[in-house]
Amino acid sequence: MTGGSENGLSVVALAGGVGGARLIDGLDRVLPPGSLTAVVNTGDDFEHWGLHISPDLDTVMYTLAGLAPEDRGWGIGGDTFEVLGEARRRGVDDWFQLGDRDLVTHLFRTKAMSGGKSLTQTTATLCKALGVERPILPMSDEPCPTTILTRRGEELAFQEWLVKERAALPVSNVRHGGSGETTRSVVDALNLADLIVICPSNPYVSIDPILGLTGIKEAVRLKPTVAVSPILGGKAVKGPLAAMISEIDGRPPSAEAVAAHYEDLLGGYAVHPGDSFEAPYPTLETNVHIQTIDDRVRFAGELIAFARKLK
Ligand code: FO1
Secondary structure (H helix, E strand, C coil), rough: CCCCCCCCCCEEEEEECHHHHHHHHHHHHHHCCEEEEEECCCCCCCCCEEEEECCCHHHHHHHCCCCCCCCCCCCCCCCCCHHHHHHHHHHCCCCCCCCCHHHHHHHHHHHHHHHCCCCHHHHHHHHCCCCCCCCEEEECCCCCCCEECCCCCEEEEEHHHHHEEEEEEEECEEEEECCCCCHHHHHHHHHHHHEEEECCCHHHHHHHHHHHHCHHHHHHHHHEEEEEEEEEEEEEECHHHHHHHHHHHCCCCCCCHHHHCCCHHEEEEEEEECCCCCCCCCEEECCCCCCCCCHHHHHHHHHHHHHHCCC
C-alpha cells in the first residue's frame, strides 16, 4: 500500500461510541500530525433539555482531549452532576446523565448551531477549545436520526432505547433517518485516504449510519479498508451489540458475523485471539481489547503495520 503524504499514511477512521474513540486515540498517538481524520456517527444525536446532544462526537472529542474516563469511556472523567441533581429534584426528565462540565459542550453547540453554524464548524470550534488537533468530522451536517424498531412494534429514538430503556427491548431492525447527505469534508477526506479503518464500534448503530450515506460505500470500496472486530470471544466489550447480532442477523455473535455484515468492503480484519475464521483477506489476530492507553497505542501500531502489508 502506498503512503499518501511523503512519510506516512493518510488514514480515515470511521467510528461511533466508546470502542471507536479508543482506537482513534491509539491511532492519534502513533500517526504523525495531519495523517488521521475521524469520521464520526451522528445517528445518536438527539435533542434533550432543548440542547443538541452529539454523544459520539463528544466521546471521540473527550477521549482525544484526555478527558474521557478510561473505564466508562463517555462524558468527562470526574465531572459533577449538580445540575442533574437539581433537575431530578424538580421532576425534569433526568434519564440521560449530563455532567456539569459536559453541559458546556451542549450549550455551546446548541448556541452555535442556532446561530447558523454547521455541526462540522461547531465541532471544529469545540475541539480547538479543548486542544484537540485531529480533525473530527461529523458524518453529516444534516439530522440523520437512528431509530430502533422493537420486536413489539415500537419505534424509539436510539438514546431512548439504549439509555432510557437500557437496551432491554429486543430489536427487530434499525432505521437510519435523514436525507442521507454527507459533507464535502468527509468526501474529501475519503478521496485523499490511503487507508480506511472501520473502528470497533457497533456496526448497526455506529458504522452503518456512516456507510449508508450517499456515496460513502462507493468511496470506501476504492480504498484499502481494514476493520477491527468489536466482538471478542462472542461478547461485546461494551453495549448491546452481541444481542443485536442474534436479534437482527439471527446468528450467534462473533467476529465472523461482524465481518459478514461488512460484506465486500474489507481488505483486512483484526480479531481477538481465537476469533479468526476462513476469510478471503488477511486477518490480524491480536489483543483487540484496548481499554488502557498503552493497549490503544500497542494495538494501533500493530494495525498500521498490518495495513501497510496489504496490497
Ligand atoms: N450512556 C449511558 O448508558 N447512560 C447515560 O446516562 C449516558 C449519558 C451520556 C452523556 C453524554 C454523552 O456524550 C454520552 C452519554 N452516554 C450515556 C453514552 C452514550 O449514550 C453512548 O455511549 C453512545 O451513544 C454509544 O454510541
